[in-house]
Amino acid sequence: MRILDMMTLVALARHRHFGRTALELNTTQPAISARLASLEQEFGCKLILRGNTGFGLTPEGEKVLKTFEVVLRQIESLKHELADDPMPILEVIRVGAIDTISSTWLTHFVEATHAAFPHLKIELTVESTKNLVQGMHDGAYDMIFALDPAIGEGFRSFVSCVFQMSWAGSPRLINPDKVYSVEELSQLPIITFPKGTPPYRMVAPYFQDERVLASKLTSSNSLYSIINLLIDGFGVGTIPTVTIHREIKMGLLHALNVSKRFPPMPIIATYQSSTHNDLIRSVVEQSRASAKAYCATVEPSMAWVD
Missing domain, CATH: 3.40.190.10 (Periplasmic binding protein-like II)
Structure with a gap:
């Protein structure tokens, strides 16, 4: 099993798209398919399902992905150690948010996340709910804050906060x-x-x-x-x-x-639970803390966390 094959599965899980994976790894789609087929033959099971219902990891694929992510991090860490380079690997989290969040607590979230993870790169996009949800399905984001959840295999959602x-x-x-x-x-x-x-x-x-x-x-x-x-x-x-x-x-x-109150508006956070497992969980918890911290600075009737 080659390191390149491990990188391919991790990239596939992140992009959920063979074309974008090939572009990232500077190769062709047939090459990506061949690497996946080789992995599935070696493990003796399907790792990725493709069909009318979309693109997703099988339960076996999720187990393999978690192991591959750990192994690849250890290999990179070893490279830095042998090169006497203390700098950790730069990891990337792609975050999308509607403008209501960008105008309230998004800045606090970005600053607090950078403080907790100094070498984490955050790629931030402000978009409409429709485009953010579609972007999650296309593999363009690791986490979004919108008015609707992205629903699909490997996605997890929760109410981040509620605005009056x-x-x-x-x-x-x-x-x-x-x-x-x-x-x-x-x-x-x-x-x-x-x-x-x-x-x-x-x-x-x-x-x-x-x-x-x-x-x-x-x-x-x-x-x-x-x-x-x-x-x-x-x-x-x-x-x-x-x-x-x-x-x-x-x-x-x-x-x-x-005479008739307008209903409050919940902000839904959706994240990919199948990629960057340890890191994304930490970022999710930071988002919860940032939303809570912001709500504590305004009148309780304006914004709150359930």
């Missing part, structure tokens, strides 16, 4: 002393995320429950754009209260008093 949602608008548009009914809200221009996104799926039933539909609807795929549109008086919208806390204190926005 508030209807907000410019003082030029709304009366901060008025209590707005659902019907009255529907008469105002509404700013929200595009149709089909998780935030939109929360907004639409809010009105449909009362048999009232918004008369004017403007959508944007950017939280920052929505906040700017609210400040400029283009409409009212419901967004996490913590993301506009500063604008409310400055008087640029007011939280509307409403």
Whole structure:
């Protein structure tokens, strides 16, 4: 069994794609397939399943992967030791997050993770929930923070934190002393995320429950754009209260008093449990600690950890 074969299986488990694995290892897809076939012949069992249901490791494949990761780390460590090089190997964790997290506790998470793992490289991407979930399935991320979980073999998910949602608008548009009914809200221009996104799926039933539909609807795929549109008086919208806390204190926005509360928004963390096992578990725990630490700095009604 060659070291190259071990590296191939580890890369396959990370990318979940033969083409991207071949690109990383500077070879061809047939070569990757041949190395996998050689490993499966040597172990006498299937290590990877491919089909209409997707790409995943078999239970035997997960056991082999864990051993290969340990062996490869030990080999690299031995190389550094023999070369009298104390520098540890640089490991990479690819993290994706929606902009609600990037504007709240993501910075704390990155800084705390770097402090705990000085030689860990974090590749950070801010994207929509739809693209983050798809990226997890494509093997582009090790961990994401989104509004929907990525569901599949080797994925684990949990609620990272929960954000309270508030209807907000410019003082030029709304009366901060008025209590707005659902019907009255529907008469105002509404700013929200595009149709089909998780935030939109929360907004639409809010009105449909009362048999009232918004008369004017403007959508944007950017939280920052929505906040700017609210400040400029283009409409009212419901967004996490913590993301506009500063604008409310400055008087640029007011939280509307409403007769019907909007449901809170849970942030779902999903990670790949089949790769970087020890490291990813440590990063997951750091993410939990960062979310908890952030929630402790704001009003309990705005953000919390279950």
